[in-house]
Amino acid sequence: MVAETPRDRQNLLGDCVHCGFCLPTCPTYVLWGEEMDSPRGRIHLMAQREEGAPLAPMVQHFDQCLGCMACVTACPSGVQYDRLIETTRAEVEDEHPRPLRERVLREAVFRLFPYRRRLRAVRGPLRLYQRSGLPALVRRSGVLERISPTLAAMERLAPPLGPAPRLPERVAARGGRRATVGMLTGCVQGEFFPGVNAATARVLALEGCDVVIPRDQGCCGALSLHSGRAEEAAAFARATIETFESVDVVVVNAAGCGSSMKEYADVLADDPAWARRAAAVAAKTRDFAEFVDELGPRAERHPVPATVAYHDACHLSHAQRIRSQPRRLLAGIPELTVREIADPDVCCGSAGTYNLFQPEAAAQLGDRKAGTVRATGAELLVAANPGCSLQIATALRRQGTDIAVAHTAQVLDASLRGLGRAALL
Amino acid sequence: MSTSLDRLAARCAALLGPDAVIGDPVRLRTYECDGLTTHRAAPGLVVLPESADQVAAVVRACAAEGVPYVARGSGTGLSGGALPRTDGVLIVTSRMRRILEIDIPNQRAVVEPGVINLDVSKAVRPHGYYFAPDPSSQQICSVGGNVAENSGGAHCLKYGFTAHHVTACEVVTPDGEIVKLGEGPGYDLLGVFVGAEGTLGITTKITVRLTRVPETVRTLLAAFDSIESGGTAVSAIIGAGVVPAAIEMMDALAIEAAEAAVGCGYPAGAGAVLIVELDGPDGEVAHQFDQVERLCRDAGAFEVRVAADDAERALIWTGRKSAFAAVGRISPAYLVQDGVIPRTALPGVLARIDALSAASGVRVANVFHAGDGNLHPLVLFDDAEEGAAERAEEVSGAILDLCVEHGGSITGEHGVGVDKARYMPRMFTAEDLDTMQMVRCGFDPTGLCNPGKVFPTPRLCGEVPGVRKGPHPLVAEGKAELF
The missing domain is CATH 3.30.70.3450 (Alpha-Beta Plaits)
Incomplete structure (x- = not known):
């Protein structure tokens, strides 16, 4: 984390001219219409904090921020809200004693999700549970909701699990080799969406890349970084840097992971032994769509006659400013119709751990997004972040609509391999 | 906190529900200013009503306690028109954001005051219509705020101001009655209400005219x-x-x-x-x-x-529409001025502004609706520097003097609010201002509705100005004629 002098912080806060252009894109302002749950209001709270106002009444409002960074896109004054909220969250974690119940849940989440082996250990029992008649019973009884809304949210959001085949450590390019790339498999992506990683590797290989998939890779640190756990994030970052230093490009198919890896230079700026290495890895990190679009199409695209809605994951569109590339990739597939979702800037409520810690707000946002997705009439939802897909599919199910979900990589994979629509729907 | 505010807080929580009342000092302070940050005052209480009945109930409760109140939409105003009262209630309309009716055959829509300006256009665009007033903040400013300030925008040269696109308003009067303005013959009370900067009541439902794309x-x-x-x-x-x-x-x-x-x-x-x-x-x-x-x-x-x-048109407009906030990139702080001059005076006035800037060392960026002579000089300064704000304020005021001197106005579209109340006497005589006060007293005899705005010397309850006798001073000075 970049250490900020008080003057730096004052300057960052002073960039905000209170124009309010951020309000309509802020999910919590859209929900509640309250100043202190808007970016402008939160910045005002941070400024009050600098003047010595008590932190306790503010914490709720900082916690309720999704970190979607839609405000950063909307801001004409260039306010670096991303930096402001990250340091504020770290301050909250340092200084604000949370109630025991909340502490236990947070620890549980942060000790589970960033660790693939632990996630894998959960897979087995979860699959058994999903195949039993228990889920219906549990949801009807509301027992989890009473124990903890976070647990209930986890139960609702867990994707239906199938087998998870292991990826090889190296996938050779088809045709002439155009690049050698490393691939981050991600924690949740790897364990809960193994199909996305397999599709990513195949598309990269079919487009002429040697794909290196280091087996000993760990968490990139995104969850920790976006939750104010600065030390933990730095440790994950160092390990990930070591793993990927030797490849030319690191391709990341999860928006949240990609955006945090692109921030590595900031994360380790104060660590002289790591600052340059961090900057180097950050500079060669590419989102999957960004990279494949940059590479240009070589493999033949076969028709996929389907109507899809493309969802902008916040950590792709706002944090990485990647909007046109995935749309271009989808548009390049014959017979595929891409529909736009209304209010694309507003977050679906997934936002990393948000749907676990703020289940109520997350569900309201999920419902809004589900409504706009349904209005497109699409049969398949395409998104580049596992959290978003889970969140929107769950909200749609709540409304009685089932929609198929796929990652951009899976749609491309279906097209490149000529599998047609059946592979996706 | 005074006891009347305590009683009001309890009353409002009972009327609106506890989620709609904010009384904690840290949270209240986030409402201390709107788009103009040079004036700040944390409200005594914030309420977030969801219906006209709730607004009326809050207004009646304020009247009963003799507590002043101020209405606020999205908080993007540039004259401090929604500056709260520390001893009063801030009635925020951000939760009144339903579009109630879209009537395409009659080219109109009925909206609540918290509806965002651009959302009206988005809703009717599929039918080939839009809502014409387009202030630069249209993506967030509320229609209720547009009504209060009679907002313009880049396109008002051809299409006019908000007043020309509002055909009726439901209004909560300062005595807590819900009335409808703008229907039938009689005095044009809607014309008086639109642009009154929230001093005559709070609009709770607005019928807007839709314009064909x-x-x-x-x-x-x-x-x-x-x-x-x-x-x-x-x-x-x-x-x-x-x-x-x-x-x-x-x-x-x-x-x-x-x-x-x-x-x-x-x-x-x-x-x-x-x-x-x-x-x-x-x-x-x-x-x-x-x-x-x-x-x-x-x-x-x-x-x-x-x-x-x-896409190319949007790019051209993006530069212009973001200009105010964008100045934050080249200056730590700035004042947005709003003045009007006859179009023909443009080169002369700009040269004088340049001279002012050179003499004072205060940088001035200029953005304007050139078609109707509406200037928006942006006066830049560093708020960390001792005395810089005062110097900027001086230059900013001198620019208004230039406007008045050239036969223009101290505001084109941002309103007078609290920021320009002191400049009103440069344009109007005491008699003119008294006449306006009398109109105000007709609506709000107790002076609780957004007090301290528009007029340089706020009058107390019941202090109705006397009737002027003799010729108007401007006539006496030979500056004006009576027809």
């Missing part, structure tokens, strides 16, 4: 070496009888800011850019557009860019 819109960006040649082009265009949908001008400093903020790609090295937009039937627009392009070149434009599609 023009058949063709064409936009060009012309770059000039200097403001003077840009001004010449403006005069030439208007003089030729063309009524553009908008003519906007920005000077070099404003261009620099916009470029830094949104990368709008305006021509490098321009001393001024002019954005001209024409809309209407195909044939007319095509003919006049060629004429405008020629007039720009004749006036010395070194580059003329024509937007080829909606």
Whole structure:
């Protein structure tokens, strides 16, 4: 984390001219219409904090921020809200004693999700549970909701699990080799969406890349970084840097992971032994769509006659400013119709751990997004972040609509391999 | 906190529910200012009503306690019109955001005051209509706020202000009654209400006129070496009888800011850019557009860019619409001024502003609705520097003097609010102001509704100004005639 002098912080806060252009894109302002749950209001709270106002009444409002960074896109004054909220969250974690119940849940989440082996250990029992008649019973009884809304949210959001085949450590390019790339498999992506990683590797290989998939890779640190756990994030970052230093490009198919890896230079700026290495890895990190679009199409695209809605994951569109590339990739597939979702800037409520810690707000946002997705009439939802897909599919199910979900990589994979629509729907 | 506010807090929580009342000092302070941050006052209480009945109930409760109240929409105003009272209640309409009715055959829509300006257009766009007033903050400012401030925007040159697009308002009067203004014969009370800056009551339902989306819109960006040649082009265009949908001008400093903020790609090295937009039937627009392009070149434009599609048009406008906030990129702080001059006085007044800037060392960026002579000088300063704010304030005030001196006005569209109340006597005599006070007292005899705004010397309850006797001072001085 970049250490900020008080003057730096004052300057960052002073960039905000209170124009309010951020309000309509802020999910919590859209929900509640309250100043202190808007970016402008939160910045005002941070400024009050600098003047010595008590932190306790503010914490709720900082916690309720999704970190979607839609405000950063909307801001004409260039306010670096991303930096402001990250340091504020770290301050909250340092200084604000949370109630025991909340502490236990947070620890549980942060000790589970960033660790693939632990996630894998959960897979087995979860699959058994999903195949039993228990889920219906549990949801009807509301027992989890009473124990903890976070647990209930986890139960609702867990994707239906199938087998998870292991990826090889190296996938050779088809045709002439155009690049050698490393691939981050991600924690949740790897364990809960193994199909996305397999599709990513195949598309990269079919487009002429040697794909290196280091087996000993760990968490990139995104969850920790976006939750104010600065030390933990730095440790994950160092390990990930070591793993990927030797490849030319690191391709990341999860928006949240990609955006945090692109921030590595900031994360380790104060660590002289790591600052340059961090900057180097950050500079060669590419989102999957960004990279494949940059590479240009070589493999033949076969028709996929389907109507899809493309969802902008916040950590792709706002944090990485990647909007046109995935749309271009989808548009390049014959017979595929891409529909736009209304209010694309507003977050679906997934936002990393948000749907676990703020289940109520997350569900309201999920419902809004589900409504706009349904209005497109699409049969398949395409998104580049596992959290978003889970969140929107769950909200749609709540409304009685089932929609198929796929990652951009899976749609491309279906097209490149000529599998047609059946592979996706 | 005074006891009457405590009682009000409890009463409002009972009326609106506890979620709709904010009383904690830290949270209250986030409401201490709107888009104008130089004036700050944390409200005594914030309430977030969801219906006209709730607004009326809060107003009645305030009246019963003798507590002042202020209405606020999205908090984007630039004259401090929604500046709260520390001893009062802030009634925020951000949860009253339903579009109640869209009546395309009659070209109107009924909306709640918290509905965002641009959301009205988004909702009716599929039918081929839009809501014409387009202040630069249209993506967030509320229709209720537009009504209070009679907001304009870049396109009001051709389409007029909010007043021309509102046909009726449901209003909660200061005695807590819900009335409808704007229907039937009689005095044009709606005309009095729109633009009254929230001093005559709170609107809770607005019937807006919808405008048909023009058949063709064409936009060009012309770059000039200097403001003077840009001004010449403006005069030439208007003089030729063309009524553009908008003519906007920005000077070099404003261009620099916009470029830094949104990368709008305006021509490098321009001393001024002019954005001209024409809309209407195909044939007319095509003919006049060629004429405008020629007039720009004749006036010395070194580059003329024509937007080829909606995306290019949006890019041209992005630079202009983000200009105010974008100035935050080139200056730690700034004041947005709003004044009006006759179009023909433009070059002269701009030269005087330049001289003011040079003499004081205070930088001034200029953005204006050139078509109707509405200037928006942005006065830049560093708030960390001792005395800089005062110097900026001085330059800003001197610019208004220039406007009045040239027969213009101290505000074109931002309103008087709290910021310009002290300048009102530069435009109006005490008698004029008294007459306005009498209108105000007709609506709000106890003076609880947004007090301290518009008028330089707020009067207390019941202190109705006396009737003027003898000739009007301006007539006596030979400056005006009575017809």
